[in-house]
Amino acid sequence: MLEVDRVIAGYRAVRVLHEVSLNVNAGEFVGVLGPNGAGKTTLLRSIAGNATVQSGDVRFDGRRLTSLPDHERAALGIAHVPEGRRIWPSLTVEETLMMGAWRLPATERGAEVQRLLPYVMELFPRLKERRYHRAAVLSGGEQQMLAIGRALMAKPRLILVDEPSTGLAPIMMEVVITALARLREEAQVAMLLVEQRIQNVLDLCSRFYILNRGQIAQPAPGTKWTRSEIERAYFGR
Numbered sequence: 001m002l003e004v005d006r007v008i009a010g011y012r013a014v015r016v017l018h019e020v021s022l023n024v025n026a027g028e029f030v031g032v033l034g035p036n037g038a039g040k041t042t043l044l045r046s047i048a049g050n051a052t053v054q055s056g057d058v059r060f061d062g063r064r065l066t067s068l069p070d071h072e073r074a075a076l077g078i079a080h081v082p083e084g085r086r087i088w089p090s091l092t093v094e095e096t097l098m099m100g101a102w103r104l105p106a107t108e109r110g111a112e113v114q115r116l117l118p119y120v121m122e123l124f125p126r127l128k129e130r131r132y133h134r135a136a137v138l139s140g141g142e143q144q145m146l147a148i149g150r151a152l153m154a155k156p157r158l159i160l161v162d163e164p165s166t167g168l169a170p171i172m173m174e175v176v177i178t179a180l181a182r183l184r185e186e187a188q189v190a191m192l193l194v195e196q197r198i199q200n201v202l203d204l205c206s207r208f209y210i211l212n213r214g215q216i217a218q219p220a221p222g223t224k225w226t227r228s229e230i231e232r233a234y235f236g237r
Contacts, residue, residue, distance in 0.1 A: 001026045001190055002047070002158055007056035009046040016042040018214040019056065024158065029184045029191045031201030031208035033230070039214040040194040041083055044160045047192070048080040049073045060158070075103050077157035083166065083194075085147040089136035093127050096135055096146055100153030112155055120149040123179050141172025148179070158190045165197050180204055198230060 002024040010016040016039045024030045034040050045051035047058055049070030058065045065073055074080075079100075087096055097120060101113050121128040124145040130138060135146060144164055151159050164180070165173045177200055183189060184204060195201045201208050210217040210233040217233035 001061060002192065003057070003059040004047065005057040005059070007046055007058060008054045009042060009051050010054065011051060015054065016214050017046065020211070020214070020216055022209050022216065024190050024192050027190050029193060029205045031205035032192065032194045032211055033196070033198060033201055033208055034211035035196065038211045040211055041162055043211065044080065044162050044192065044194055048078060048160055074154065079151035079154045079156035079159045081147050081151045081159065081161045081164065083162040085143045087135045087143055087146055087150070090134060092132050092134055093146060094131050097149050097153050100150035103154050116153050116155065120152055123182065124149055139172065141168045141175065144168060144176055145179070148176070152189070156189055158192065160192050162194045163196065165195065165200060177204065
């Protein structure tokens with residue numbers, strides 16, 4: 001489904017990714033681990049269309065994305081849950097979720113909203129409880145649920161999730177991770193999950209990549225990833 005092939009990317013003259021390659025199959029959950037500054041957010045932005053790909057290819061179902069603006073990538077079925085949530089504080093929970101359905105064809109939007117809105121509310125009961133509250137008054141965990149729900153309202157085939165556990169209390173982090181696990185089991189969507197918390201990725205993802213200093217790390221020759229190998233690559237040792 002998604003192919004990232006030897007991508008060099010960054011912002012203007014600054015290169016952040018150095019020939020990064022990875023792939024995500026339909027319905028698959030794939031993780032990207034790495035410390036702060038490794039290039040994880042830039043990787044997701046390069047796929048979503050918010051960072052400059054200087055060379056290499058990003059393909060979705062065989063279609064080259066690097067010349068497409070972000071809204072056209074969204075229309076193909078790629079949803080992005082950015083780091084920091086990026087929700088509109090003045091909108092209510094319901095209004096925010098409805099905004100997520102903007103890309104759906106007008107002829108299908110009504111029926112899809114009737115199907116997707118109850119699903120998101122059931123996936124995140126806290127959103128149902130706060131349906132008419134403004135996003136600004138939600139807790140960090142509730143805002144993270146709202147950001148994921150907004151992405152799901154777009155009926156995506158691939159969702160890019162950036163650091164969903166950042167800044168969350170443990171109980172809220174557990175709610176978010178449990179909801180993502182349910183999405184995986186129901187095969188509703190493929191996911192590329194960027195995380196710093198190693199255990200979250202190991203629990204959720206069928207496989208993972210480690211990104212460090214803008215490059216994909218590999219296990220030692222002739223070995224498979226072990227906890228010590230993961231930590232060695234993660235910290236660049």
